[in-house]
Amino acid sequence: MNFLTIEISNPDFEIENCKIYHYKNEDDFRINVFFLKANSDIIDKNWKRFSNIVAANYQTSEYMSNKEFDRWNFYIVYMSKDKVSKELQNKIENDKFSSRKIVEDSYNNVFNDDEANRLIIKHITNADLKEIVEETLEVTISEYIPKNENLWKLLLDEEKLIGDRKAQEAFVKKINTL
Structure with a gap:
């Protein structure tokens, strides 16, 4: 057109x-x-x-x-x-x-x-x-490989962080100890 x-x-x-x-x-x-x-x-x-x-x-x-x-x-x-x-x-x-x-x-x-x-x-x-x-080329799906295995393992923990200030603070402390 x-x-x-x-x-x-x-x-x-x-x-x-x-x-x-x-x-x-x-x-x-x-x-x-x-x-x-x-x-x-x-x-x-x-x-x-x-x-x-x-x-x-x-x-x-x-x-x-x-x-x-x-x-x-x-x-x-x-x-x-x-x-x-x-x-x-x-x-x-x-x-x-x-x-x-x-x-x-x-x-x-x-x-x-x-x-x-x-x-x-x-x-x-x-x-x-x-x-x-x-x-557009066909999209390929590959497994995610984290840059930091220790941080990734923390995220796999099923803690509820949304809206819970204390849980968020505890999570940040865990990150800082690594």
Whole structure:
């Protein structure tokens, strides 16, 4: 599944200090992916507005097909060169309005069509899973050989350590005597 660049000519999408891209596949089922590249401060100030612009301009009956699948497959990937706080990332990714939102922080790659397709595979289609599974070698199970036999023998003792402060202290004392 390849995604092609869709030119955005709408002036609503001109947000200062942001680069914006739109990709769409040409399959029977449509997936629209918007990318907004900016620093975390700009993303913080504009992510909700951008989500609203996408909804108003692309999640309309004029643009979309009548297929239910197409309506549920709008994505926005926010790419930041710097670190995005967990609070902001959670706020963006848990917002249910209009589209699924993804935050890719500490992003320093050159953005082009190949990179867009890589991010789409990573976050949306997981199209590489079959190849990954096929390339995975058979897992071999071997017996665990501890580095320190004496410590390992202590662990085999069926003492209940969880939640028992005295038992934990006694166990630490045993370790220290070795």
